[in-house]
Amino acid sequence: MRLVGAEISVLSLLMMSLHGAAALTHSLKFFFTASSGVPNFPEFVSVGLLDEVEISHYDSDTRRSEPRQDWMIRVTEDDPQFWQRNTELTMGAQQDFRGHIEIAKRRFNQTGDYSQKEVEPDPADPFPEIYLSPGLGELTGPLLATTRPEALTLHEADKKTLYFNCVKGINRSGLCDRLPTVWSNRLGQNGPGPQWRILYKPPLKKRTADLQWRILHGAVASNAFISVINPTVLSKCPFCDLRETIYHVFTECKRLASFFSLLTSVFSLFNVVFTENIFIMGAAYKKAEKEKWQLLSYLSGSQNGHLFKQEGQSEGQRGAGGQSSVAGEHQGQALARVPLL
Known part of the structure:
Protein backbone atom coordinates (compact mmCIF):
# COMPACT_ATOMS: atom_id res chain seq x y z
CA MET A 1 0.00 0.00 0.00
CA ARG A 2 1.81 3.09 -1.23
CA LEU A 3 -0.47 5.62 0.39
CA VAL A 4 -0.20 6.16 4.12
CA GLY A 5 -3.53 5.97 5.89
CA ALA A 6 -6.14 7.22 3.46
CA GLU A 7 -3.98 9.79 1.69
CA ILE A 8 -4.20 12.02 4.78
CA SER A 9 -6.26 14.56 2.89
CA VAL A 10 -6.83 17.99 4.41
CA LEU A 11 -4.37 17.67 7.26
CA SER A 12 -4.91 21.19 8.37
CA LEU A 13 -7.72 23.66 7.91
CA LEU A 14 -7.64 27.32 8.83
CA MET A 15 -10.80 29.35 8.59
CA MET A 16 -11.27 32.97 9.47
CA SER A 17 -13.77 35.68 8.67
CA LEU A 18 -12.80 38.93 7.06
CA HIS A 19 -15.21 41.78 7.67
CA GLY A 20 -15.06 44.62 5.20
CA ALA A 21 -16.44 48.10 5.36
CA ALA A 22 -19.67 46.90 3.77
CA ALA A 23 -20.17 44.39 6.62
CA LEU A 24 -19.65 41.46 4.23
CA THR A 25 -18.37 38.15 5.57
CA HIS A 26 -15.63 36.33 3.67
CA SER A 27 -13.94 32.99 4.25
CA LEU A 28 -10.20 32.31 3.98
CA LYS A 29 -9.12 28.67 3.98
CA PHE A 30 -5.77 26.91 3.61
CA PHE A 31 -5.64 23.20 2.73
CA PHE A 32 -2.49 21.15 3.27
CA THR A 33 -2.26 17.67 1.73
CA ALA A 34 0.64 15.32 2.44
CA SER A 35 1.09 11.89 0.88
CA SER A 36 3.72 9.26 0.21
CA GLY A 37 4.32 7.18 -2.89
CA VAL A 38 1.26 8.40 -4.80
CA PRO A 39 2.02 8.30 -8.56
CA ASN A 40 1.87 11.62 -10.43
CA PHE A 41 0.98 13.53 -7.30
CA PRO A 42 3.27 15.88 -5.28
CA GLU A 43 4.21 14.77 -1.78
CA PHE A 44 2.97 18.07 -0.40
CA VAL A 45 0.41 20.59 -1.68
CA SER A 46 -0.81 23.82 -0.11
CA VAL A 47 -3.81 25.68 -1.52
CA GLY A 48 -5.30 28.97 -0.33
CA LEU A 49 -8.97 29.75 -0.99
CA LEU A 50 -10.80 33.03 -0.55
CA ASP A 51 -14.56 32.60 -0.76
CA GLU A 52 -13.95 29.15 -2.32
CA VAL A 53 -11.76 30.67 -5.10
CA GLU A 54 -8.10 29.54 -5.29
CA ILE A 55 -5.77 32.49 -4.64
CA SER A 56 -2.44 30.75 -3.91
CA HIS A 57 -0.74 27.45 -4.63
CA TYR A 58 2.39 25.60 -3.52
CA ASP A 59 3.54 22.06 -4.18
CA SER A 60 6.71 20.08 -3.51
CA ASP A 61 7.47 19.76 -7.23
CA THR A 62 7.72 23.50 -7.99
CA ARG A 63 8.78 24.44 -4.43
CA ARG A 64 7.30 27.92 -4.97
CA SER A 65 4.31 29.67 -3.51
CA GLU A 66 2.51 31.40 -6.39
CA PRO A 67 -0.57 33.61 -6.83
CA ARG A 68 -3.55 32.22 -8.69
CA GLN A 69 -5.46 35.50 -9.22
CA ASP A 70 -4.31 38.69 -10.94
CA TRP A 71 -5.54 40.83 -8.09
CA MET A 72 -3.28 38.89 -5.71
CA ILE A 73 -0.31 40.05 -7.77
CA ARG A 74 -1.46 43.65 -7.54
CA VAL A 75 -2.10 43.68 -3.79
CA THR A 76 1.38 42.26 -3.11
CA GLU A 77 3.30 44.64 -5.40
CA ASP A 78 4.19 46.85 -2.45
CA ASP A 79 5.79 43.85 -0.68
CA PRO A 80 8.27 42.23 -3.10
CA GLN A 81 9.30 39.63 -0.51
CA PHE A 82 5.72 38.45 0.21
CA TRP A 83 5.81 35.35 -1.98
CA GLN A 84 9.34 34.44 -0.93
CA ARG A 85 8.36 34.57 2.75
CA ASN A 86 5.23 32.57 2.00
CA THR A 87 7.32 29.98 0.16
CA GLU A 88 9.69 29.61 3.12
CA LEU A 89 6.81 29.25 5.57
CA THR A 90 5.13 26.62 3.41
CA MET A 91 8.39 24.71 2.99
CA GLY A 92 8.59 24.59 6.78
CA ALA A 93 5.08 23.15 6.90
CA GLN A 94 6.14 20.61 4.26
CA GLN A 95 8.95 19.42 6.50
CA ASP A 96 6.58 19.10 9.45
CA PHE A 97 4.12 17.02 7.45
CA ARG A 98 6.90 14.86 6.05
CA GLY A 99 7.75 14.00 9.64
CA HIS A 100 4.10 13.16 10.30
CA ILE A 101 4.11 10.83 7.29
CA GLU A 102 7.18 8.99 8.55
CA ILE A 103 5.63 8.57 11.99
CA ALA A 104 2.45 7.22 10.38
CA LYS A 105 4.51 4.78 8.31
CA ARG A 106 6.25 3.41 11.38
CA ARG A 107 2.98 3.07 13.26
CA PHE A 108 1.39 1.22 10.38
CA ASN A 109 4.57 -0.76 9.70
CA GLN A 110 4.89 0.65 6.19
CA THR A 111 8.49 1.83 6.13
CA GLY A 112 9.09 0.18 2.74
CA ASP A 113 7.40 0.07 -0.63
CA TYR A 114 5.22 -2.98 -1.27
CA SER A 115 5.08 -2.39 -5.02
CA GLN A 116 8.88 -2.49 -5.26
CA LYS A 117 9.01 -5.58 -3.00
CA GLU A 118 11.11 -3.70 -0.46
CA VAL A 119 8.95 -5.17 2.29
CA GLU A 120 6.49 -8.03 2.52
CA PRO A 121 2.88 -7.31 3.55
CA ASP A 122 2.22 -8.17 7.17
CA PRO A 123 -1.19 -9.77 7.84
CA ALA A 124 -1.16 -8.05 11.21
CA ASP A 125 -1.07 -4.57 9.62
CA PRO A 126 -4.12 -2.58 10.68
CA PHE A 127 -6.58 -1.80 7.92
CA PRO A 128 -9.16 0.98 8.10
CA LEU A 179 -45.64 1.62 6.44
CA PRO A 180 -44.83 -2.01 7.37
CA THR A 181 -48.51 -3.04 7.16
CA VAL A 182 -51.95 -1.57 6.41
CA TRP A 183 -52.66 -1.96 10.13
CA SER A 184 -49.82 0.30 11.30
CA ASN A 185 -51.85 3.51 11.62
CA ARG A 186 -54.92 1.74 12.98
CA LEU A 187 -53.13 -0.13 15.77
CA GLY A 188 -50.52 2.57 16.37
CA GLN A 189 -46.89 2.64 15.33
CA ASN A 190 -45.53 2.72 18.88
CA GLY A 191 -46.40 -0.90 19.67
CA PRO A 192 -44.80 -4.09 18.33
CA GLY A 193 -44.77 -4.37 14.56
CA PRO A 194 -45.56 -7.41 12.42
CA GLN A 195 -43.88 -10.56 13.72
CA TRP A 196 -42.77 -11.79 10.30
CA ARG A 197 -40.22 -14.23 11.67
CA ILE A 198 -42.84 -16.37 13.45
CA LEU A 199 -45.29 -16.70 10.56
CA TYR A 200 -43.84 -19.92 9.20
CA LYS A 201 -42.56 -21.41 12.44
CA PRO A 202 -44.15 -24.67 13.69
CA PRO A 203 -46.80 -25.46 14.76
CA LEU A 204 -48.30 -22.90 12.33
CA LYS A 205 -49.06 -24.45 8.96
CA LYS A 206 -48.18 -22.78 5.68
CA ARG A 207 -51.83 -22.20 4.82
CA THR A 208 -52.34 -20.36 8.11
CA ALA A 209 -49.13 -18.37 7.65
CA ASP A 210 -50.14 -17.36 4.11
CA LEU A 211 -53.48 -16.07 5.42
CA GLN A 212 -51.76 -14.09 8.17
CA TRP A 213 -49.44 -12.57 5.57
CA ARG A 214 -52.47 -11.52 3.51
CA ILE A 215 -54.20 -10.02 6.54
CA LEU A 216 -51.14 -7.93 7.38
CA HIS A 217 -50.98 -6.66 3.78
CA GLY A 218 -54.72 -6.05 3.53
CA ALA A 219 -55.05 -8.69 0.81
CA VAL A 220 -58.28 -10.31 2.02
CA ALA A 221 -61.34 -9.74 -0.16
CA SER A 222 -63.91 -8.22 2.20
CA ASN A 223 -67.46 -7.43 1.11
CA ALA A 224 -66.64 -3.72 0.99
CA PHE A 225 -64.19 -4.46 -1.79
CA ILE A 226 -66.06 -7.22 -3.60
CA SER A 227 -69.24 -5.10 -3.77
CA VAL A 228 -67.36 -2.58 -5.90
CA ILE A 229 -66.39 -5.27 -8.40
CA ASN A 230 -69.66 -7.22 -8.22
CA PRO A 231 -72.79 -5.17 -7.40
CA THR A 232 -74.70 -8.35 -6.52
CA VAL A 233 -72.56 -8.70 -3.39
CA LEU A 234 -73.64 -6.54 -0.46
CA SER A 235 -70.98 -4.48 1.30
CA LYS A 236 -72.46 -5.30 4.70
CA CYS A 237 -71.20 -7.77 7.29
CA PRO A 238 -73.43 -10.91 7.43
CA PHE A 239 -73.41 -10.76 11.25
CA CYS A 240 -74.13 -7.12 12.07
CA ASP A 241 -75.02 -5.39 8.78
CA LEU A 242 -72.23 -2.83 9.18
CA ARG A 243 -69.84 -2.16 6.30
CA GLU A 244 -67.44 -5.09 6.11
CA THR A 245 -63.86 -3.93 5.72
CA ILE A 246 -60.84 -6.03 6.63
CA TYR A 247 -60.66 -4.11 9.91
CA HIS A 248 -64.28 -5.00 10.64
CA VAL A 249 -63.77 -8.70 9.87
CA PHE A 250 -60.87 -9.20 12.26
CA THR A 251 -61.28 -6.57 15.01
CA GLU A 252 -64.57 -4.62 14.95
CA CYS A 253 -67.51 -7.00 14.40
CA LYS A 254 -69.74 -7.46 17.47
CA ARG A 255 -69.47 -11.23 17.19
CA LEU A 256 -65.79 -10.92 18.20
CA ALA A 257 -66.49 -9.64 21.75
CA SER A 258 -66.99 -13.06 23.37
CA PHE A 259 -64.24 -14.54 21.22
CA PHE A 260 -61.72 -11.92 22.34
CA SER A 261 -62.85 -12.38 25.94
CA LEU A 262 -62.02 -16.09 25.67
CA LEU A 263 -58.58 -15.38 24.18
CA THR A 264 -57.93 -12.83 26.95
CA SER A 265 -58.60 -15.53 29.56
CA VAL A 266 -56.38 -18.07 27.79
CA PHE A 267 -53.49 -15.64 27.39
CA SER A 268 -53.76 -14.61 31.04
CA LEU A 269 -52.96 -18.21 32.00
CA PHE A 270 -49.52 -17.54 30.52
CA ASN A 271 -49.21 -14.11 32.19
CA VAL A 272 -49.57 -12.38 28.82
CA VAL A 273 -52.03 -9.55 28.14
CA PHE A 274 -54.06 -10.25 25.00
CA THR A 275 -54.45 -7.25 22.66
CA GLU A 276 -55.68 -6.59 19.15
CA ASN A 277 -52.06 -5.86 18.26
CA ILE A 278 -51.03 -9.41 19.23
CA PHE A 279 -54.02 -10.88 17.38
CA ILE A 280 -53.17 -9.09 14.12
CA MET A 281 -49.39 -8.60 14.26
CA GLY A 282 -48.64 -11.93 15.94
CA ALA A 283 -47.31 -12.95 19.34
CA ALA A 284 -43.66 -12.00 19.69
CA TYR A 285 -41.37 -15.03 19.66
CA LYS A 286 -38.96 -15.33 22.57
CA LYS A 287 -36.42 -18.11 22.56
CA ALA A 288 -36.22 -18.22 26.37
CA GLU A 289 -39.80 -19.54 26.52
CA LYS A 290 -40.02 -21.15 23.12
CA GLU A 291 -42.94 -23.54 23.73
CA LYS A 292 -45.07 -20.88 25.38
CA TRP A 293 -44.73 -18.37 22.53
CA GLN A 294 -45.18 -21.03 19.87
CA LEU A 295 -48.50 -21.97 21.46
CA LEU A 296 -49.67 -18.34 21.74
CA SER A 297 -48.61 -17.69 18.16
CA TYR A 298 -50.56 -20.75 17.06
CA LEU A 299 -53.66 -19.58 18.95
CA SER A 300 -53.60 -16.15 17.30
CA GLY A 301 -52.82 -17.40 13.81
CA SER A 302 -55.23 -20.33 13.76
CA GLN A 303 -58.11 -18.26 15.14
CA ASN A 304 -57.70 -15.79 12.30
CA GLY A 305 -58.17 -18.75 9.99
CA HIS A 306 -61.38 -19.77 11.76
CA LEU A 307 -62.76 -16.22 11.49
CA PHE A 308 -61.90 -16.19 7.82
CA LYS A 309 -63.72 -19.48 7.24
CA GLN A 310 -66.67 -18.55 9.46
CA GLU A 311 -67.21 -15.27 7.65
CA GLY A 312 -67.29 -17.02 4.30
CA GLN A 313 -69.70 -19.72 5.50
CA SER A 314 -72.10 -17.14 6.89
CA GLU A 315 -71.96 -15.11 3.72
CA GLY A 316 -72.68 -18.21 1.68
CA GLN A 317 -75.67 -19.06 3.87
CA ARG A 318 -77.00 -15.54 3.55
CA GLY A 319 -76.89 -15.97 -0.22
CA ALA A 320 -76.18 -12.38 -1.13
CA GLY A 321 -76.15 -12.82 -4.87
CA GLY A 322 -74.61 -16.24 -4.43
CA GLN A 323 -71.20 -14.65 -3.89
CA SER A 324 -68.94 -15.29 -0.93
CA SER A 325 -66.37 -12.60 -0.21
CA VAL A 326 -63.69 -13.61 2.25
CA ALA A 327 -64.47 -17.29 1.81
CA GLY A 328 -63.08 -17.50 -1.71
CA GLU A 329 -59.52 -18.68 -1.39
CA HIS A 330 -58.92 -18.31 -5.10
CA GLN A 331 -60.11 -14.68 -4.95
CA GLY A 332 -57.79 -13.87 -2.09
CA GLN A 333 -54.84 -15.45 -3.86
CA ALA A 334 -55.55 -13.55 -7.06
CA LEU A 335 -55.67 -10.31 -5.06
CA ALA A 336 -52.76 -11.15 -2.77
CA ARG A 337 -50.75 -8.13 -3.87
CA VAL A 338 -53.61 -5.60 -3.77
CA PRO A 339 -54.69 -3.82 -0.55
CA LEU A 340 -58.33 -4.82 -0.19
CA LEU A 341 -59.62 -2.60 2.58
Missing part, protein backbone atom coordinates in the same frame (compact mmCIF):
# COMPACT_ATOMS: atom_id res chain seq x y z
CA GLU A 129 -12.70 -0.26 8.61
CA ILE A 130 -14.97 0.24 5.60
CA TYR A 131 -18.59 1.07 6.37
CA LEU A 132 -21.23 0.26 3.78
CA SER A 133 -24.35 2.23 2.97
CA PRO A 134 -27.45 1.27 0.95
CA GLY A 135 -27.32 4.72 -0.68
CA LEU A 136 -30.77 5.96 0.34
CA GLY A 137 -29.98 9.64 -0.12
CA GLU A 138 -32.77 11.79 1.32
CA LEU A 139 -35.30 8.93 1.28
CA THR A 140 -36.69 7.89 4.67
CA GLY A 141 -39.40 5.73 6.19
CA PRO A 142 -39.94 2.85 8.64
CA LEU A 143 -38.91 0.24 6.07
CA LEU A 144 -35.69 2.12 5.22
CA ALA A 145 -34.50 2.60 8.78
CA THR A 146 -31.11 1.08 9.63
CA THR A 147 -31.30 -0.31 13.15
CA ARG A 148 -27.58 -1.08 13.61
CA PRO A 149 -25.47 1.02 11.19
CA GLU A 150 -22.33 0.08 13.13
CA ALA A 151 -22.82 -3.56 12.05
CA LEU A 152 -22.84 -2.67 8.36
CA THR A 153 -19.11 -3.03 7.72
CA LEU A 154 -17.26 -4.86 4.99
CA HIS A 155 -15.51 -7.14 7.48
CA GLU A 156 -18.21 -7.87 10.04
CA ALA A 157 -21.60 -7.63 8.30
CA ASP A 158 -23.38 -11.00 8.17
CA LYS A 159 -25.16 -12.19 5.04
CA LYS A 160 -28.61 -11.33 6.40
CA THR A 161 -27.61 -7.72 7.13
CA LEU A 162 -26.05 -7.36 3.68
CA TYR A 163 -29.15 -8.87 2.04
CA PHE A 164 -31.60 -6.58 3.89
CA ASN A 165 -29.63 -3.48 2.98
CA CYS A 166 -29.30 -4.56 -0.66
CA VAL A 167 -33.10 -4.94 -0.77
CA LYS A 168 -33.51 -1.47 0.75
CA GLY A 169 -31.11 0.05 -1.74
CA ILE A 170 -32.67 -1.61 -4.80
CA ASN A 171 -36.28 -0.86 -3.76
CA ARG A 172 -35.67 2.44 -1.98
CA SER A 173 -38.16 4.46 -4.04
CA GLY A 174 -41.02 2.03 -3.44
CA LEU A 175 -40.21 1.66 0.27
CA CYS A 176 -39.89 5.40 0.93
CA ASP A 177 -42.40 6.49 3.62
CA ARG A 178 -44.22 3.17 3.26
